[in-house]
Amino acid sequence: MGHWALITPLSPPVLQFQSPVSSPQSQNMPTTTWNRHHILSLADFTTTEYDTVLQTAASFQEVLSRRTKKVPTLQGQVVANLFFESSTRTRSSFELAAKRLSADTLNFAAATSSMTKGETILDTAKTYLAMGTDIMVVRHREAGVPNAIAAEMDRLGVRVSVLNAGDGQHEHPSQALLDLFTICTLIDPASPRLELLKGKKIAIVGDILHSRVARSNIWSLIASGAEVHLAAPPTLLPKLFAEYISEELGVRSQELSSHFPTPPLFLHWQLEPALQDADFVMTLRLQKERMTAHLLPSLREYHQLFGITRTELQLCKPNVKVLHPGPVNRGVEISSELMDDPEFSLIQSQVTSGIAVRMALLYLLGSGKA
Structure with missing residues (x-):
């Protein structure tokens, strides 16, 4: 890490x-x-x-x-x-x-x-x-x-x-903005605003390497002052990803830095540290159509190591919520039971x-x- x-x-x-x-x-x-x-x-x-x-x-x-x-x-x-x-x-x-x-x-x-x-x-x-x-x-x-x-x-x-x-x-700007809106309206329905996420721990789990949604979400969450944790197998989250992100972001604007200190971005090749005490978990679809090489042993193994179920959520905050941009590979990135559980899932709210x-x-x- x-x-x-x-x-x-x-x-x-x-x-x-x-x-x-x-x-x-x-x-x-x-x-x-x-x-x-x-x-x-x-x-x-x-x-x-x-x-x-x-x-x-x-x-x-x-x-x-x-x-x-x-x-x-x-x-x-x-x-x-x-x-x-x-x-x-x-x-x-x-x-x-x-x-x-x-x-x-x-x-x-x-x-x-x-x-x-x-x-x-x-x-x-x-x-x-x-x-x-x-x-x-x-x-x-x-x-x-x-x-x-x-x-x-x-x-x-x-x-x-x-x-x-x-x-x-x-990038996929409108998806990241609707994710941001979904979370902020959950916290304060009357007045959603960026500062509501300051200090929150948000885990992004899945095919980060191929995800335009992940890139846009990283920009918006970093701007909010949230603590962002990325988790995926090394083949879907290479070390060079962090260097790429740093180059893309360049120099922080004065307006942004005056409101929020530059927060850390954490990379994990295991799921547990990313989920520990997380406030929100964003799961991402495995984008097999964009994979040019055999990056995973099997979907079954991926689900065992990085799939999100109620068991994995026990590591998070008690009121944790789960998001997914869709379409969802049920039973791969997230269990069907959790996806349809309104106590934890914000997937329909995102739509x-x-x-x-x-x-x-x-x-x-x-x-x-x-």
Whole structure:
């Protein structure tokens, strides 16, 4: 076991605008200034940005509890879901979030698109731009594709925002933000905020090497001041991972470091020390489709050594909660019994939180285009 202190890069210059609150249905929406034109990574998110997302999502969570769940916030705008990779939860969640905001939606499917005839990714994006798209939600199996589309939109000088819905082994910002929202609303439903996790011990267990969710969660949890413990077999959590993380994070912004000291990140190649007195446990799916080598002896052995059951949770705090981004390999990363146990599992809450959080992200990006 070892630990590394992590730091975050300064935020780059970004477009600034004031988020409007115009409709009676959204009169409880917090008025705030959002300075980010694209959401591609959480590595440079500030404390203020995290809290803005959490508070805005809390307002939309309240909207979703009403009989009428739709608000006209993004009426007249077009959200294009460009999913070059298969997805159920993320795609459906973004589509429903856009419709709840009264936006028009366009859904792209690579298998039935002109890409099968040789069209490039950027040409596809420009086709949707020509249709009047305001926000592009992009998912791709290769890292960097959302960034490339965002760079092309900026080069063209258009006011189109790009939201990364998961790219390769890079990041999955909206998943980490909904995980953060799920945890923070559990602690304080009325006022979810980043500082609630300061000093909490959070264990992330599973296929960390291939997980874009893990990378985004590391950035958000480090920013909160939580103590983050990673646990996996050495083949799924190599020592070089810590060096990679340190390089990615760069230099912590003054705003972040003034609120929270740089916390440690712990790496474990055994499960027990990661779970000891943990407040929350995040399990990750074994991503066999991204494994280029035989990294595990068997799924049975993995479950015996790193699977989460009620027995393993006895090492944690009595009120520990378990999360999983889905889809779940039942009986591998987590037992079916534990997954369906509302006393410990937050998995269904994560799915529900995802709609409010993605509404918040689309709202924050789209309100400046009104």
